Amino acid sequence: MVTCVCVTEIVPPDEWPAKGEVTFESVSLSYDATLEPVVTDFNLHVHGGETIGLCGRTGSGKSSVTLSLFRINHICAGRILIDGLDISCISLHTLRSRLTVIPQDPVLFSGTLRFNLDTEGSSDDSAIWRVLEIVQMKAGVLDLPEKLDFVVTEGGENFSVGERQLLCIARAIMRDSRLLIMDEATASVDLRTDQVIQEVLRTQFTHSTVVIIAHRVSSILTCDKVVVLSAGKVLEVDTPYHLRMRDSVFASMVNQID
């Protein structure tokens, strides 16, 4: 497979990606054109609206695969299509502005809560309160004397990791993101916050594609599809139900938590 060298940049329509369909075609990835690929011959088709759980041992390639959607690492072979468009033909600015990533330890913007949730200032406060309610942070924000004018300190240090993830998810709801990549927090997130995150992902993004980088298999048991990675290759891909029904690596990972 030869890497696509785009002669002409594609300017996608404003609504792209409307479906959130993702196709990896024989993709190999490296962190530098001079380095060996860390992911090789990766093939995966994700239908729009599906929830995908990526799991595998540390270093298996979960982050590398998801970073490639933002072209943070180097696609040295194959191509990645989002809603049918080859992402190497789309400007970095456009590509990165249309996808949402919730990192393990999100950094919030310095500014008010209102600005953090509605960076373009295009929504009214009632819409912001509605999403705060969805992520179960409305009561907490109502308790703040400044409410939506509360100033988030640099990076968001006055919120816990879990609250920062919830605020980023709230922003994704505001933006109606059709492709959301969630890197599950490994830092201490309390059980309640963890449950809220999982519930919101399951119920609020029914028309969006959600890719979860799972550090605990328990978080991806209800996904539509699970991909198990090993040494930069797809080891298993199927529904969690079918993987658990057979003698799979995923089943053994799940059995370890029982």
Ligand SMILES: Nc1ncnc2c1ncn2[C@@H]1O[C@H](COP(=O)(O)OP(=O)(O)OP(=O)(O)O)[C@@H](O)[C@H]1O
């Ligand atoms: N910035 C980088 N530069 C060079 N190699 C990297 C870089 N980041 C990751 N790698 C290498 O890529 C391979 C896959 O790592 P990756 O972080 O994608 O795995 P992972 O499954 O997400 O791991 P973890 O669960 O620990 O986050 C590993 O061999 C790793 O050493």
